[in-house]
Amino acid sequence: MPTLNLFTNLPVDAVIASDILKDATKAVAKIVGKPESYVMILLNGGVPIAFAGTEAPAAYGELISIGGLGPSVNGKLSSTIADILQTKLSIDSDRFYIKFYDSPRPFFGFNGSTF
Numbered sequence: 255m256p257t258l259n260l261f262t263n264l265p266v267d268a269v270i271a272s273d274i275l276k277d278a279t280k281a282v283a284k285i286v287g288k289p290e291s292y293v294m295i296l297l298n299g300g301v302p303i304a305f306a307g308t309e310a311p312a313a314y315g316e317l318i319s320i321g322g323l324g325p326s327v328n329g330k331l332s333s334t335i336a337d338i339l340q341t342k343l344s345i346d347s348d349r350f351y352i353k354f355y356d357s358p359r360p361f362f363g364f365n366g367s368t369f
Contacts, residue, residue: 255319255364256283256288256293256319257293257318257319258317259298259316259318260335260339262303262312263300263313264299264343264345265300266300282317285327286319305351306349310349312345312349313339314352315350315352317354319354319355320358321356323354335350336352
């Protein structure tokens with residue numbers, strides 16, 4: 255159920271996208287403490303983004319989860335996802351925001367129902 259939506263203003267080719275999806279899946283599962291089979295990662299490249307008045311490489315993320323989030327976990331997630339974006343896309347960590355949502359179970363749908 256943890257879902258990470260990532261948006262960047264850089265184009266992302268299929269090989270890099272696959273690497274980011276794999277690395278982010280493993281990281282989110284490990285840090286949040288949920289099985290990889292529950293983790294969804296969405297990567298949106300080429301999105302118009304201005305950050306600090308410039309269109310230099312930047313990214314924005316939103317992570318939604320039913321539990322597993324909190325100050326310590328969120329800090330680890332922010333750092334780890336920023337590292338992935340730096341390594342794979344050369345996006346500096348000071349050009350990346352991430353927002354965390356801890357969703358109540360009935361507000362997250364799956365398999366024709368809710369959790």
